[in-house]
Amino acid sequence: ASLVTVFILIGMVSLILSSASKSASHSVVENSILHMRLRGEIVEKHRPLDFNFLGNKSIFSEEKSIGLYELTRAIEAAKTDSRIKGIYIEMRGFGAGWATLTALHNKLEEFKATKKWIYAYGDRYDEKSYYLATAANQIFIQPHGEVEFNGLGMNQPFLKGLIAKLELEPRVFRVGKFKAAIEPLILDHMSAENRKQNEELLGDIWAEVRKSVATSSKIEEKRVDEIAGGLLAVSAEEGQKLGLFTETIFEDALEDRMRGFTVGKDEDLELVTPGQLLRDSTATAKLQGAGPKKIALVFAEGEIQSGIGSSDSIGSETFREDLIEAKEDEDVAAIVVRINSPGGDALASDVIWREMMKVDEKIPVVISMGDVAASGGYYMASAGRYIYAEPTTITGSIGVFGIMFNAEKFFKNKAAVNFDRVVTHPYADIGNATRPMTDLEASKIQGEVERVYKRFLDVVQEGRGYEKREDLESIAEGRVWSGTRAKEIGLVDEIGGLESAVKKAAEFANVKDYKIVMYPQQTDPIMQFIERFSGDAVRSWMGEVLLGKSGYANVRALGQVAEQIPLSQVEMKSGIYMRMLKDIKIQ
Structure with missing residues (x-):
């Protein structure tokens, strides 16, 4: 019976891999948007066998893993791919170290320097997700969303x-x-x-966050500290009034807006995942x-x-x-x-x-x-x-x-x-x-x-x-x-x-x-x-x-x-x- 079970499991693996391979063959077309849906743990490189066919949950881990290496390569490919018009980042409760976020933030800044646009959207923002979002041209939040911006x-x-x-x-x-x-x-x-080394470490990391927030929001760094220290932004409305967010908007309305200036309001959005872009030979030709x-x-x-x-x-x-x-x-x-x-x-x-x-x-x-x-x-x-x-x-x-x-x-x-x-x-x-x-x-x-x-x-x-x-x-x-x-x-x-x-x-x-x-x-x-x-x-x-x-x-x-x-x-x-x-x- 155990041998039969092994063969069944191996058969399941083969079917899943075959299905994944077919789904990954999505072609990149004109007026596409690189869709970075950040949920799970951002690790150094993608672990291929994550078994995330049940959504964002994996059989073998609490959340699927996202590879920093693959994310940055996808952004690099999108910089010069004329079919990619912009990047849409969804903040969906992800985990990452601060250096990982810095590397991703810097890569997004490179992309933005090509004059293409980046939108960031989330229902909730904390210091990490907001720090990453500051690389975007515009930062959006759900009208009744929550904000945790109170320091480290x-x-x-x-x-x-x-x-x-x-x-x-x-x-x-x-x-x-x-x-x-x-x-x-x-x-x-x-x-x-x-305590001394931890205080200095927190201070150094906060300095990077504060600088990015000030630059993105066009406010002084001193004001960033005031916002965090006084719990001035705990709701979407407060955050927008303080200049942390471009607009409060529902996700479907934002997608309608992106649809209007890419494929047309009556067409489906052409969203391309980093994995799909990296499997496209045209997109990755220069990366090779x-x-x-x-x-x-x-x-x-x-x-x-x-x-x-x-x-x-x-x-x-x-x-x-x-x-x-x-x-x-x-x-x-x-x-x-x-x-x-x-x-x-x-x-x-x-x-x-x-x-x-x-x-x-x-x-x-x-x-x-x-x-x-x-x-x-x-x-x-x-x-x-x-x-x-x-x-x-x-x-x-x-x-x-x-x-x-x-x-x-x-x-x-x-x-x-x-x-x-x-x-x-x-x-x-x-x-x-x-x-x-x-x-x-x-x-x-x-x-x-x-x-x-x-x-x-x-x-x-x-x-x-x-x-x-x-x-x-x-x-x-x-x-x-x-x-x-x-x-x-x-x-x-x-x-x-x-x-x-x-x-x-x-x-x-x-x-x-x-x-x-x-x-x-x-x-x-x-x-x-x-x-x-x-x-x-x-x-x-x-x-x-x-x-x-x-x-x-x-x-x-x-x-x-x-x-x-x-x-x-x-x-x-x-x-x-x-x-x-x-x-x-x-x-």
Whole structure:
């Protein structure tokens, strides 16, 4: 029966892929509009097998993913395609990091500079969606729409009290007073150092938002702060009066208006999705590039770990193989590594760094930073001969930590479980969570953390060319920086996006005509289906069967809280970590 089920599932996949292929063959005609309906998570690159045939929901994830790379390429194609008259952006509740939004915003500004128009529409706007909308010629909102424009904030949970109640004893090892990844486990509030770096980070990102809003609305930046600080715009009507919106209008009325100046009021709007445009050979002819040489684009997205990676993690073995494959292609003249990672396993980071250094000896390696390239992510980046970051990128976090727990009292007093041990040598079970750690064991682990930190400093000093060690040490200690400040202190070379990095790589390689090729190559769709179905999808289905939808939702919500701290990523593994906080959520 199980074999029959597998064949049925594979058959379903084939039918879905076939259907998707047919629907994607929509041709681009005259007077078309590039329709960017933003709903779901904007990731670095599109994950093809998203199974979004049930609308915007995916079987395998809460929302379908949208690829930043594909969005920007579609906008680039639309710039010179005479059939595309403008862009219509629908804000439908999307998620994205600030650097992702900056990259998309800048690309839309390029499009607008061609004298084509951009309309943005939404029922609700928050700081992120409105920041993106400021790239449009006109910004529209539903007449009874809602506005949340009250500045940026960060709310972090601290679990010291919970851990004490559970009678767990965390043992922390770190170097760097700004290394805040472990703070939720040992404090009940932000440290002074952590608060300082978070305030500066929020300030730098808000400065970019404020500048764009002021430019778009034609008001002074001081007035933008007054609007946010006084809750002056919480409704569509208030926002329009303050100049934040061009007009309040219903969606169907706006579509009628666009229909009138494109295809005619009695015709259907010709809306083209980014995916459809990128499948049109006429639109993408200039994007393909020319000449035999290639610039390889290698994506590094997610947590860094040893071994095999996935679509949302960076495995040291997998990533090395991607680099080697690109390097061994005789037509590849240079490599651009796109990093969007908060770091992870220290040894895996070093393995990847070493391979990148070896590749750079043969062909140039240029770095493009996404939303986050911090801690182990920055360790990787330091291997590049040139580094680009967006002003809103989060980077730095040059620090190291390790954490272990003594759960002896928890097991004994909360679970009525005792453990006994037999060893050949006194420290054979070092790191065992069922007994207290000795002072000797603790000193050895702290020594390793300090050794890894020294190695981290060595790598950055070599890669970035700091002449004086004290200059580097003063900006390290685990501190995070915005891309803007990172350029000022020498952690990055230039403010810019992925396209700038590709051009710089071609310049280093001394090639003018080239094609861009992506690594890793897209996985076979059937294998993607098997990988997805064997993991989260099955867990989700089983969870709902066993706990009911509401029960499973509660368990997931608890898990999402746990993800805000390094618990799930660190303490159950041995090793030393170069990692910033799980997610810095700036809202």
